[in-house]
Amino acid sequence: MKEVDFSDVQGMARFGFSHLAECHYLLLRVRNPDAAREWLAAAPVTTAAARKPPPANALQVAFTCAGLRALGVGEEVMAGFSAEFLAGMAGDASRSRRLGDLGENAPENWYWGAPGYRLDALVILMTSHEELAAWKRTVCSGRWEDGFEVLETLTTSDLDGREPFGFIDGISQPVIDWDRRRNVAKDQLDYSNVVSLGELLLGYPNEYGKYTDRPLIDPPAGGASVLHAAEEVPGKRDLGKNGTYLVFRTLEQDVTGFWSFLRHATGSPEAAIRLAEKMVGRTYDKGAPLAPESANAIEGVEAKAGGPENQFTYDADPRGTGCPIAAHIRRANPRNADLAGRPEGLLARVWNLLGGGPKGFQVDVIASTRFHRILRRGREYGQTVAPALAMTGQGVPEPRGLHFICLNANISRQFEFVQNAWIMSGKFSGLPDESDPLLGPVGNQFSMPRQSQCPVRITGLPRFVTVRGGAYLFLPGLRALRYIARAASTVSSQS
Amino acid sequence: MTPQAGFMVVAPLTRGRESAVRELLAGMNFEPGRCNPLNSLVPFGRLERLHFARIVVLDDQTLDDISAYGRPREDYPLSVAFLGDFDGDYDSFLKELVAMAGSGLRQIFANCSGFSPGCDLLDWLKSHEQRPATYYANWRGRTVRQCREEAALRRALVDHLQQNPEVASLAAPELRVRLREFVRAEQAADRLTLTPEAPTPFGWRLRNTLHAIFAVPVLAVELLAWGVAALFLLRAREKSDPVIAPRPDPELAARLFALEDHEIKNQFSAIGSLKPGIFRRWTLTVLLAAIDYTARHVYVRGRLARVHTIHFARWVFLDGKKRLFFASNYDGSLESYMDDFINKVAFGLNVVFTNGIGYPRTRWLFLDGAKDEQTFKYYIRRHELATEVWYDGHAGLTALDMQRNTVVRKGMETGPMTNQEADEWAALL
Numbered sequence: 001m002k003e004v005d006f007s008d009v010q011g012m013a014r015f016g017f018s019h020l021a022e023c024h025y026l027l028l029r030v031r032n033p034d035a036a037r038e039w040l041a042a043a044p045v046t047t048a049a050a051r052k053p054p055p056a057n058a059l060q061v062a063f064t065c066a067g068l069r070a071l072g073v074g075e076e077v078m079a080g081f082s083a084e085f086l087a088g089m090a091g092d093a094s095r096s097r098r099l100g101d102l103g104e105n106a107p108e109n110w111y112w113g114a115p116g117y118r119l120d121a122l123v124i125l126m127t128s129h130e131e132l133a134a135w136k137r138t139v140c141s142g143r144w145e146d147g148f149e150v151l152e153t154l155t156t157s158d159l160d161g162r163e164p165f166g167f168i169d170g171i172s173q174p175v176i177d178w179d180r181r182r183n184v185a186k187d188q189l190d191y192s193n194v195v196s197l198g199e200l201l202l203g204y205p206n207e208y209g210k211y212t213d214r215p216l217i218d219p220p221a222g223g224a225s226v227l228h229a230a231e232e233v234p235g236k237r238d239l240g241k242n243g244t245y246l247v248f249r250t251l252e253q254d255v256t257g258f259w260s261f262l263r264h265a266t267g268s269p270e271a272a273i274r275l276a277e278k279m280v281g282r283t284y285d286k287g288a289p290l291a292p293e294s295a296n297a298i299e300g301v302e303a304k305a306g307g308p309e310n311q312f313t314y315d316a317d318p319r320g321t322g323c324p325i326a327a328h329i330r331r332a333n334p335r336n337a338d339l340a341g342r343p344e345g346l347l348a349r350v351w352n353l354l355g356g357g358p359k360g361f362q363v364d365v366i367a368s369t370r371f372h373r374i375l376r377r378g379r380e381y382g383q384t385v386a387p388a389l390a391m392t393g394q395g396v397p398e399p400r401g402l403h404f405i406c407l408n409a410n411i412s413r414q415f416e417f418v419q420n421a422w423i424m425s426g427k428f429s430g431l432p433d434e435s436d437p438l439l440g441p442v443g444n445q446f447s448m449p450r451q452s453q454c455p456v457r458i459t460g461l462p463r464f465v466t467v468r469g470g471a472y473l474f475l476p477g478l479r480a481l482r483y484i485a486r487a488a489s490t491v492s493s494q495s
Numbered sequence: 496m497t498p499q500a501g502f503m504v505v506a507p508l509t510r511g512r513e514s515a516v517r518e519l520l521a522g523m524n525f526e527p528g529r530c531n532p533l534n535s536l537v538p539f540g541r542l543e544r545l546h547f548a549r550i551v552v553l554d555d556q557t558l559d560d561i562s563a564y565g566r567p568r569e570d571y572p573l574s575v576a577f578l579g580d581f582d583g584d585y586d587s588f589l590k591e592l593v594a595m596a597g598s599g600l601r602q603i604f605a606n607c608s609g610f611s612p613g614c615d616l617l618d619w620l621k622s623h624e625q626r627p628a629t630y631y632a633n634w635r636g637r638t639v640r641q642c643r644e645e646a647a648l649r650r651a652l653v654d655h656l657q658q659n660p661e662v663a664s665l666a667a668p669e670l671r672v673r674l675r676e677f678v679r680a681e682q683a684a685d686r687l688t689l690t691p692e693a694p695t696p697f698g699w700r701l702r703n704t705l706h707a708i709f710a711v712p713v714l715a716v717e718l719l720a721w722g723v724a725a726l727f728l729l730r731a732r733e734k735s736d737p738v739i740a741p742r743p744d745p746e747l748a749a750r751l752f753a754l755e756d757h758e759i760k761n762q763f764s765a766i767g768s769l770k771p772g773i774f775r776r777w778t779l780t781v782l783l784a785a786i787d788y789t790a791r792h793v794y795v796r797g798r799l800a801r802v803h804t805i806h807f808a809r810w811v812f813l814d815g816k817k818r819l820f821f822a823s824n825y826d827g828s829l830e831s832y833m834d835d836f837i838n839k840v841a842f843g844l845n846v847v848f849t850n851g852i853g854y855p856r857t858r859w860l861f862l863d864g865a866k867d868e869q870t871f872k873y874y875i876r877r878h879e880l881a882t883e884v885w886y887d888g889h890a891g892l893t894a895l896d897m898q899r900n901t902v903v904r905k906g907m908e909t910g911p912m913t914n915q916e917a918d919e920w921a922a923l924l
């Protein structure tokens with residue numbers, strides 16, 4: 001198995017760069033393709049190669065399909081990208097229905113990324129404190145001015161690992177199988193936090209042991225010789241190799257609305273915090289899961305000194321009396337395996353497949369998690385409001401929220417599935433009409449199962465999070481970047 | 496218990512009438528993908544025994560695929576199919592259908608060859624019936640009326656709990672007692688109806704029992720004979736059959752997309768040609784009969800193997816078993832439906848669809864195939880038909896909703912429960 005060439009992977013696929021607390025997202029439109037390509041060819045893009053000490057700044061570059069076209073990537077190459085990427089996040093009404101981008105969330109209302117808003121590229125700049133302006137001057141030099149129009153500079157804030165509602169964010173992430181040791185040939189009987197490299201990067205086998213479709217090019221097609229060879233198709237060059245799709249959504253959070261609603265619904269600040277914890281599925285102060293700790297080791301979860309943050313599944317809490325079934329983290333990662341009930345041995349497995357496994361309402365109703373993992377890389381924006389203040393309805397009324405970013409190799413099977421079937425679905429795991437209490441207003445309710453009683457149901461739940469922008473982008477590998485930077489010469493040499 | 500059944504009328508369109516029919520069908524919708532239940536042609540909503548119905552032009556985009564076997568394209572006439580799933584027996588339902596929607600159906604089928612305005616519509620519909628080779632219903636005996644009444648019951652209970660916190664805070668056993676009193680009062684005031692289960696028709700029960708018994712030896716012999724033949728014939732074919740699953744045409748995909756995800760349920764219709772030769776035809780005939788047996792006698796309580804999201808499904812042979820039509824009604828998006836297929840019942844799909852031209856390569860009929868996720872998804876999309884009209888008699892309810900509501904109702908009608916049973920029951924409110 002060939003080792004991964006980290007110097008060909010953009011750094012954010014491997015690192016969160018949390019030590020680089022300052023970050024700007026530049027939304028770009030190509031002004032002059034030649035100048036843009038020249039800038040790209042010289043751009044100091046940060047790779048995933050480990051560096052000691054870690055880099056003091058970082059630059060990442062991603063493109064929409066409009067951007068690749070603007071830079072001269074040919075249609076026959078473009079056709080190799082996934083249908084979701086080609087259509088775009090706001091590309092059609094059906095996608096918006098599936099993603100829950102309706103009403104206030106509808107693309108027509110977005111600040112950026114609405115239909116007709118031509119976004120070409122995203123540049124991510126990250127530095128340590130107070131270095132951003134200097135880094136921006138360094139990066140945005142040469143042919144930058146001629147090459148790009150900056151449509152928007154999205155700023156971020158360092159909220160010390162917490163999202164604007166106040167909860168610790170980003171606790172659970174999949175562990176990527178960088179060493180390519182994972183064997184997915186068999187049914188996976190236990191939840192594992194490790195996923196195949198091909199779930200993150202194109203050009204490697206995914207959880208089905210298959211290579212996700214991406215543009216493969218015949219080498220003579222000018223410029224393609226700079227690309228890695230495709231692993232599974234002899235004679236082809238792989239434009240996707242070491243690249244991934246980057247899903248970007250600006251999610252505005254109504255922090256005062258959130259805490260004052262909870263305060264009102266529960267009657268006391270303490271109870272409001274407890275309700276918020278139920279909605280999230282973790283405790284407010286430490287981020288400890290509400291579901292009980294699992295006694296068995298979980299592959300890809302390391303024992304941490306701070307507590308069992310990810311040492312759990314929902315097997316011991318099937319009815320959700322600890323962590324409600326509708327809770328955010330339970331939807332975003334249901335932590336299940338391929339077959340319910342761990343059938344061992346061939347006969348037991350066959351019997352299970354035929355429907356002889358565990359019976360009962362809400363048993364074995366959630367899709368196997370490992371096919372639907374995403375790697376999150378977002379950052380917060382705006383300033384925080386302490387819950388106590390927010391509960392009184394005060395706090396500076398400024399936009400705040402999350403610039404949600406996730407990386408995945410198959411947008412429809414990973415991001416869109418999680419968003420559609422788990423987060424925004426009113427029917428997740430057999431629930432009656434309630435979606436993610438934080439992210440969705442579907443059903444406007446949230447229920448908390450109790451022992452020996454009917455569930456407590458919070459009704460009239462308003463929307464706390466509003467989509468303000470979004471796009472599907474391609475985060476290419478370094479060689480692919482070089483190919484894109486040469487795309488024009490490719491086109492002219494072909495004609 | 497009232498059993499469920501299906502009807503499917505297939506009729507070839509008169510040459511040149513395709514666009515007229517499509518226009519007529521489009522007029523039955525609010526917008527593409529959203530049927531007006533009280534449209535003037537076929538007011539589905541007035542048929543109280545009707546679970547689902549659809550009208551689809553069988554516009555097969557894959558007829559050229561047979562050239563991979565060196566055979567000429569078959570020019571089947573373009574047909575329109577009208578199919579649905581209902582409670583009770585076929586004859587009485589069709590009579591009701593004709594009484595309710597006779598003139599509209601005549602308007603539609605007037606575009607079909609062989610239809611004369613003076614004909615007896617009922618006879619005409621019956622003479623164009625295509626029986627399924629395999630038919631699946633999620634929950635035998637669950638009627639449309641039951642789905643609606645039980646949904647109303649649960650809604651009333653939840654509202655009552657919301658308005659009466661002192662009741663909601665009771666322990667499960669007392670809670671159940673109090674809610675039973677509430678339900679009785681609501682029933683007495685005619686605000687809630689819970690129609691008792693109808694007796695199972697004697698003829699149906701007899702036929703079903705006889706089938707359960709006598710189909711076994713027949714199937715066993717057929718499967719055995721086929722299995723022996725398959726040992727010699729299958730693998731060579733599997734290794735050489737071409738896979739035809741290019742990326743779906745973006746325009747067709749967009750047209751299909753537009754019809755989807757208007758509510759929690761979706762429809763799926765697809766068509767394709769069988770691989771040429773008697774072996775594949777035989778294989779499919781035997782296996783669909785076997786699957787039909789399990790759907791009739793085993794998978795009658797909410798799950799088809801591990802899949803709990805399919806309400807009704809059917810496989811239908813067309814054109815002298817040269818083509819196969821598939822239709823289903825399911826919960827969630829097509830993406831999650833396909834994932835269920837791949838991750839939960841790939842083997843079941845493989846044994847059927849591997850006999851169709853172009854299906855992803857299988858091994859020993861059961862293995863691989865759909866597990867080639869992306870190729871399988873392309874194959875599915877490519878064979879999918881744009882369903883012009885689709886009606887759902889219980890929009891907004893998933894199969895699990897219906898299952899839960901039935902359990903909730905049982906708790907209101909049955910006698911004593913253990914504390915644990917009462918706890919589990921209360922958790923569903």
